[in-house]
Amino acid sequence: MSFPEKELTYVKRRDCSTQVEILRKMASGQAPPISTDPRLLFEIARVNKLLMHPGWPDLQGDAAEQVNAELNFGRMRGMVSNNRGLKLAAEITKALDAGQIPHLHLKGPLQQIRLYGTPLFKPSGDVDILVAPKDRIAAGKILEEAGFKPTEAELGSWWVHFLGERHFEAPDQPIFVDLHHSVQQPGLPRPRNLVGFLHRAVRQSVANSTLPVPSPPDMCLIAAITLCKAFLSHEPAGSVALDMIKAFESLELDERDQLEQLARQTGLSETLDCAMALATASIGQDGLPPRSHELLAGRSAETVRDMVFQPWKKGLSFPRRREILASLCGRDLWRLVRESNRAFLSNAFLNVIARTRKPVGEVGETKR
Numbered sequence: 001m002s003f004p005e006k007e008l009t010y011v012k013r014r015d016c017s018t019q020v021e022i023l024r025k026m027a028s029g030q031a032p033p034i035s036t037d038p039r040l041l042f043e044i045a046r047v048n049k050l051l052m053h054p055g056w057p058d059l060q061g062d063a064a065e066q067v068n069a070e071l072n073f074g075r076m077r078g079m080v081s082n083n084r085g086l087k088l089a090a091e092i093t094k095a096l097d098a099g100q101i102p103h104l105h106l107k108g109p110l111q112q113i114r115l116y117g118t119p120l121f122k123p124s125g126d127v128d129i130l131v132a133p134k135d136r137i138a139a140g141k142i143l144e145e146a147g148f149k150p151t152e153a154e155l156g157s158w159w160v161h162f163l164g165e166r167h168f169e170a171p172d173q174p175i176f177v178d179l180h181h182s183v184q185q186p187g188l189p190r191p192r193n194l195v196g197f198l199h200r201a202v203r204q205s206v207a208n209s210t211l212p213v214p215s216p217p218d219m220c221l222i223a224a225i226t227l228c229k230a231f232l233s234h235e236p237a238g239s240v241a242l243d244m245i246k247a248f249e250s251l252e253l254d255e256r257d258q259l260e261q262l263a264r265q266t267g268l269s270e271t272l273d274c275a276m277a278l279a280t281a282s283i284g285q286d287g288l289p290p291r292s293h294e295l296l297a298g299r300s301a302e303t304v305r306d307m308v309f310q311p312w313k314k315g316l317s318f319p320r321r322r323e324i325l326a327s328l329c330g331r332d333l334w335r336l337v338r339e340s341n342r343a344f345l346s347n348a349f350l351n352v353i354a355r356t357r358k359p360v361g362e363v364g365e366t367k368r
Helices: 017-027 038-047 062-098 108-116 133-145 153-163 195-199 216-233 238-249 253-266 269-282 301-309 321-328 333-356
Strands: 103-106 126-131 165-169 176-180 202-206 209-213
Touching: 017 038, 017 238, 017 301, 038 062, 062 103, 062 108, 062 126, 062 133, 062 202, 062 209, 103 108, 103 195, 108 126, 108 202, 108 209, 108 238, 126 133, 126 195, 133 165, 133 176, 153 165, 153 333, 195 253, 216 238, 216 253, 216 269, 216 301, 216 321, 238 269, 238 301, 253 269, 269 301, 269 321, 321 333
Parallel strands: 103 209, 126 176
Antiparallel strands: 103 126, 165 176, 202 209
16 A cells, blocks of 8 residues: 555655755764754654654754654654554464464564664554464454454455455554565565465564564565565655664674575565665665665665655656566566566456545555
């Protein structure tokens, strides 16, 4: 799904290049300049989920007073939401373990602990769970028995069959659970051997629980998938690019070799290379040389940075969707045909729903 348009109201018609440079330096551990429009910095950081970054500059002056107040409020909300998410994640694992459903937790506060040493690095309103396709119905029943309510009935079939997930609302809490049986959207190549992610899962200790999470190399692959999703959909993704950098940096040398092997085995080598090129160009980090990728050929680092942080900026020459899919499928023609058909059917199905259920402009106004 595309990024909600209403979230971009303030920044959509503005050039945030100065503010993007501040965020880039902040994310890469450099001391950022603070001579900037406080409101514009706040808004570009918000849509890129970097408001909770500890390197946030100390904004001064009357214009910054309200922004600082909103910043503190936003951070408190993020802390509450993430702590709720951690508690809920433990409850879900307990229920799925009792039902003998292999699963793992994607992204969210658990990933933040591993990458940044804190579950409070960026706000997370969802709990993302991955199960094998054969277990999706059983896992959904377990969640319903635990009091979780399925949501988005009008788009349910499309979510399940094309995006590979179902959404549940937590009982008495403003948190959603995304039950995934896929990790890729139409228009991008799906990984081969999805259940391999489950087989390689490791247990992460949090409070009095141990929860299944992706192995370190798989965490890097999932970050790459997430960043390429954002690139395809033209969504702001500064924090995702930073996740990509941190996930790769966290790997031991043997794990980096394993990552390359897993990328080949799962058909994600091109996805990984593209994500690394996006991340190193937009964030940059000592010890990680910039990578190139054919999808970004002829584009400067500044242009790629804008594609990641402010993809609405006029004049950006994004590759076409079919070019992205073809490139990330590599030389596998049959895979390209399958994924192209999947993307076509997804759009056709969504258009049918738009005509029969809601005005076209309202389809896709979901919890996200």
